[in-house]
Amino acid sequence: MPVDIQFHGAAQTVTGSCTELVVGGTRLLVDCGLFQGPRSLEHLNHAPFGFDVHAIDAVLLTHAHIDHSGLLPRLAAEGYRGPIWMTGPTRDLIAYLLADAARIQVSDARHHNLRRDRADGRRHEPLYTPIDAERAVDLARTAELGRWFEPCAHVRARFWDAGHILGAVSIEIEAGGVSLFFSGDLGGKVASLEAAPTGPAGIDHLICESTYGDRTRAAIDLVERRHALKIEIDEAMQAGGNLVIPVFAVERTQELLLDMATLFDSGELEPRAVFIDSPLATRITSVFADSAIDGTNDGKVFAHSAFHFTETSAESIRLNALSGAIILAGSGMCEGGRVRHHLIHNLARPDSTILFVGYQARGTLGRLISEGTDRVRISGHDVAVRAQIRSIDTYSAHADRDDLLAWIEARRPIRGSLFLNHGEADAVASLARACSGKGDIRCPSIGERFRLSAGAPAKRTKTGDPMLHAAIERDWQNDYADFSLRLKGELEAIANPAERRHAIAEMRGVLRSHQRLAGQASHQRHKRRA
Known part of the structure; x- marks a missing residue:
């Protein structure tokens, strides 16, 4: 067959x-x-x-x-x-x-x-x-x-x-x-x-x-992974700002919570408030708690006193006024969810830290930030990237x-x-x-x-x-966002106002030329089909 x-x-x-x-x-x-x-x-x-x-x-x-x-x-x-x-x-x-x-x-x-x-x-x-x-x-x-x-x-x-x-x-x-x-x-x-x-x-x-x-990732064990997380948390808290961790609701959130609880309870880290700002991650964590997975004390570890699960939008917005907080928010690649407004409020702060713990696909906001861009556009906001950008790839x-x-x-x-x-x-x-x-x-x-x-x-x-x-190749809209974010500054770098206007006219001319070529190509395709 x-x-x-x-x-x-x-x-x-x-x-x-x-x-x-x-x-x-x-x-x-x-x-x-x-x-x-x-x-x-x-x-x-x-x-x-x-x-x-x-x-x-x-x-x-x-x-x-x-x-x-x-x-x-x-x-x-x-x-x-x-x-x-x-x-x-x-x-x-x-x-x-x-x-x-x-x-x-x-x-x-x-x-x-x-x-x-x-x-x-x-x-x-x-x-x-x-x-x-x-x-x-x-x-x-x-x-x-x-x-x-x-x-x-x-x-x-x-x-x-x-x-x-x-x-x-x-x-x-x-x-x-x-x-x-x-x-x-x-x-x-x-x-x-x-x-x-x-x-x-x-x-x-x-x-x-x-x-x-x-x-290939470094060959480390669970103890070493938790030590690496401890270092990132210590450095972020010493900087004085917030530690924002974009998370996936399934598995990454729960592994981070388990590791943080272990570090808090062992005395390796001073316990501090951890906000899980994702209603979906909250619901998924309840599934993990009910699954009685080995090492989670029958799921009780997810109810640690340091963990605070925010449910409403109002609770999420109040986190913007904090400093020195650990915030786990979805989505993991920063393409949606509450992490985007936390990025708007923290990316421009030199004392804040953004810690990536999962894969960032090509073309995503998370990929752009993790690769070192200095400006991003989020939900209509032009945001400078001055926060510390860090990653731990062993949570993948x-x-x-x-x-x-x-x-x-x-x-x-x-x-x-x-x-x-x-x-x-x-x-x-x-x-x-x-x-x-x-x-x-x-x-x-x-x-x-x-x-x-x-x-x-x-x-x-x-x-x-x-x-x-x-x-599946790089999206033109990523290129457009990068171009538009930098355009005003690059025009202002041209000292002569007349030359600035000339540069704008040239850009418009290039666009019109490509529009004419696209129209001609479309016309030829229609003629062949006819």
Whole structure:
């Protein structure tokens, strides 16, 4: 029976995970995630799905993160009524995560439509609503680790612990006489809340993430990680300002809280107020507390007296008047959430510190700040970056290059092809070079399709879409924001007012020239179609 695989997301990029398997007349998806980051990438969330929603028989979900689960409500809104298979903890998490994502979709659409500078533009509709999120959660079906089950006809699957976040799995699939193993997102060396990733050996085709395929982190243990956090907190508090930590609601928040509680209780750090300014992180923390994870004192550690969970917007705004506070706020890449107003109030303060503890995707505000930009634009505010910018990469939920290579090696023999996905182009290419000489390696792009056979390399049957690939490159709006932030200062540096006006006229002339060329190209395309 023929087996085909097509990559609809997370190919040469780290978000939008969605892979389709076609086995005879049966179709299933592994993940259905939201594209996140620059606007050109986020626009793909509104594009038509690359598959017929009504033809999908089942969905297998590796874990709850929005870049893997965030388009499930849209799938339900467009008529999908089949099962969505996952672990029990993942089901508990998506109930909160998808509801929050839907709330953001509605809120962002409302905000967009109320902006005066966009009053003459196209009305913006939310990608999906809270009702659609509820429909998706209602489709959840759970399976245990290590037990085979049949998600749909001609397919059987088995979950393996991925060590990434609570409930995260890698997925083994047998279909049409072919065996496949999807890594999902893999955990790293130092994790206080999760076990190490596991998996079978001897696979026809392995699909492995590559997020940190070009980076190796220092080999430290949990004690050393906590010491590194202690140093960052000490230095930030000595500076006198606030310590703002952009956090992901799932796992990173809880690991930080566990480490801080341990440091406070051991006397290594003087206890001080820690504000968790993310209603979603608060709800997710309750799931972790109820899960009785080893080392958390049956979840009681998350109720430490130093921790203060802010719920309302008014409580969040009051934090802007503080100094010497530790503030954990979402989102982790600074693309939304309450962290943005904390950045507005703290980035320009030389005595404040911004500490990054997670991956910052290309084109995100977090990436721009972490790479050293001196000015940013946040929600219409032009903000100078004078705060101390720091990072600790050992809190990442992802395996690094060495971890990935060891995990791939443990899966051998790989009888067919190794597919490297879920990574930016440089990371994918670096990991591919490290694996060269050890079999057939594929680095798929969005839209690319392959025919799979047992014991043989994959055969490409459809190339990727160049327009989709272009969307994952640096977004023009990042360049525009940087240009516009610096434009006034650069014009003022021209001493002669007449020369300034001439420079402005030249810029306008360049824009008009490009507009004419674009119009001519569009006209030629229409003529060819006619």
